[in-house]
Amino acid sequence: METTQLVKGVLDMAVLAVVASEDGYGYDVVRRLRAAGLEDVGDASVYGTLRRLFNAGALTSYVVPSEEGPHRKYYGINGQGRHMLELQGKTWRSFSATMEDLLTTAEGSR
Amino acid sequence: MTETTTHGTMTSASDSAAQVQEYVSAVRAALSDLSLEEVEDLTAGMDADLGELLAERGGTLEIALGSPQAYAAELRSAAGLPAAASPGRRTISLGDWSRAWSERVSVQMQRRPWLAGLLRGLVAIRPAWWVLRGLIAAWAVAGVLGLQAAALVPRDARMLVLSILGVTGSVALARGPQGSAVTRSLVGLGNALAILLLLPAMGSSQPQVVYEGGGDQGPQPVQGLVFDGRLVENIFGYDASGARVTDVRLFDDEGRSIVLSAEIGGQAAWTGRRDVTGERWTNVYPVPWSSGLDPWVRPFRADENPVWQPPVTMPALGPTVGPTVTSPTTGATTAPTRTGSAGSPSVATSTASGTASGPSGVGSTSTSTSSAPTGSRAP
Numbered sequence: 461m462e463t464t465q466l467v468k469g470v471l472d473m474a475v476l477a478v479v480a481s482e483d484g485y486g487y488d489v490v491r492r493l494r495a496a497g498l499e500d501v502g503d504a505s506v507y508g509t510l511r512r513l514f515n516a517g518a519l520t521s522y523v524v525p526s527e528e529g530p531h532r533k534y535y536g537i538n539g540q541g542r543h544m545l546e547l548q549g550k551t552w553r554s555f556s557a558t559m560e561d562l563l564t565t566a567e568g569s570r
Numbered sequence: 571m572t573e574t575t576t577h578g579t580m581t582s583a584s585d586s587a588a589q590v591q592e593y594v595s596a597v598r599a600a601l602s603d604l605s606l607e608e609v610e611d612l613t614a615g616m617d618a619d620l621g622e623l624l625a626e627r628g629g630t631l632e633i634a635l636g637s638p639q640a641y642a643a644e645l646r647s648a649a650g651l652p653a654a655a656s657p658g659r660r661t662i663s664l665g666d667w668s669r670a671w672s673e674r675v676s677v678q679m680q681r682r683p684w685l686a687g688l689l690r691g692l693v694a695i696r697p698a699w700w701v702l703r704g705l706i707a708a709w710a711v712a713g714v715l716g717l718q719a720a721a722l723v724p725r726d727a728r729m730l731v732l733s734i735l736g737v738t739g740s741v742a743l744a745r746g747p748q749g750s751a752v753t754r755s756l757v758g759l760g761n762a763l764a765i766l767l768l769l770p771a772m773g774s775s776q777p778q779v780v781y782e783g784g785g786d787q788g789p790q791p792v793q794g795l796v797f798d799g800r801l802v803e804n805i806f807g808y809d810a811s812g813a814r815v816t817d818v819r820l821f822d823d824e825g826r827s828i829v830l831s832a833e834i835g836g837q838a839a840w841t842g843r844r845d846v847t848g849e850r851w852t853n854v855y856p857v858p859w860s861s862g863l864d865p866w867v868r869p870f871r872a873d874e875n876p877v878w879q880p881p882v883t884m885p886a887l888g889p890t891v892g893p894t895v896t897s898p899t900t901g902a903t904t905a906p907t908r909t910g911s912a913g914s915p916s917v918a919t920s921t922a923s924g925t926a927s928g929p930s931g932v933g934s935t936s937t938s939t940s941s942a943p944t945g946s947r948a949p
Contacts, residue, residue: 471648485615485618485619486615486616486619487618487619487620487622487623502644502648503623503634503635503641504635504641504642504644504645504648505644505645505647505648506648507612507616507619507645507648507649508612508644508645508646508647508648508649508650508651509648509649511611511612511649512648512649512650515649515650523614523615526618530615530617530618530621531615531618532615532618532619533614533615
């Protein structure tokens with residue numbers, strides 16, 4: 461199954477989860493998602509998601525000047541973002557449990 | 571690091587920076603239909619990130635990320651922003667538009683049950699609309715034919731026939747088979763026209779707004795002075811020299827006092843001025859806006875822009891063009907004494923004298939008739 465389509469549906473939750481563990485700038489978030497196993501995640505999708513979550517009030521943002529070269533924009537999670545992550549996590553767990561049951565049943569009847 | 575810039579291999583730091591710059595510019599260009607703020611927001615910190623990405627993955631940005639246009643499209647869609655408008659204006663057909671509209675309505679109805687109820691109610695009273703639409707059409711036709719069609723309710727036989735035809739036609743149109751898209755568009759246009767025509771139709775059954783005289787006329791539905799459809803709130807007079815005239819009493823051609831509407835703000839308290847005999851006059855102008863206020867300073871009104879203020883002076887009037895004023899009550903005329911130069915005002919000769927030579931000289935020559943009128947009425 462093409463994981464790209466699956467990732468799209470859960471990208472918000474994935475990005476929130478990564479930022480919740482530690483603040484990060486765009487490319488850093490991409491790298492951590494990839495390291496976690498979401499290798500199909502698109503760079504631009506992550507940047508866009510970060511911006512949308514920030515505009516939705518789920519993330520905070522601040523600029524960190526770097527010693528050399530351009531500044532970096534960091535994102536961190538806030539209360540609203542944590543609440544959103546919690547809700548989406550619940551939905552995901554129940555959904556994945558349902559899928560798991562379905563698959564187990566299918567395998568059992570083989 | 572090598573200085574050769576073969577793509578796909580390690581490039582120098584300056585090449586990398588240039589490549590990042592170029593890529594970021596191309597992405598920004600692909601976002602250029604968004605506001606500057608949004609573009610800034612979407613691409614802030616992008617140079618730093620892309621520089622890091624290039625250093626880590628090598629190759630080119632195009633290989634790692636795809637084209638800047640594809641990158642921008644992905645950025646947009648993930649950020650929840652609308653896709654870039656395709657170059658050239660999209661033409662939206664009426665059918666597309668109405669489909670999109672009804673789609674939106676049905677979404678709103680699912681969200682708001684009361685809206686669905688309202689629409690069901692509107693559908694239920696549609697027959698009433700068909701009748702009204704027919705009457706409006708009849709009224710419009712009667713107007714074109716010049717029939718007296720003051721109201722929507724038919725008053726004479728011809729109006730009645732027209733009304734029946736209109737209503738029958740309107741209902742037949744509504745109950746008949748659905749026509750082509752063109753016919754339906756025409757019917758929609760006709761409905762819109764009917765609604766527009768309904769407004770003057772309702773207006774014409776209202777009483778005409780006319781000037782009504784002062785208090786001795788008895789109670790009247792509309793009181794006040796209307797000029798060009800607007801209730802006059804005050805009157806400012808200037809004399810021939812251009813100076814303001816205060817406390818001037820105005821009468822109409824029937825000798826009625828010209829009184830402004832009592833409903834205009836501030837004038838309800840206006841009780842007028844008494845003359846020496848004790849009689850009260852409410853036709854004295856200008857009227858104070860409210861007691862104690864200078865009538866020559868108009869109060870500010872929020873809905874007016876700009877506020878007109880009566881000027882302190884006006885340019886003085888020029889000499890009157892026309893025959894010299896005669897006084898029919900005494901028969902005396904201005905003396906037609908010729909002065910040497912034509913057109914010069916002959917003020918000194920205007921007093922009536924017993925030796926007036928009669929009217930023969932007045933107006934006899936075209937050049938001498940432009941003398942200024944002076945107080946030529948004999949006492």
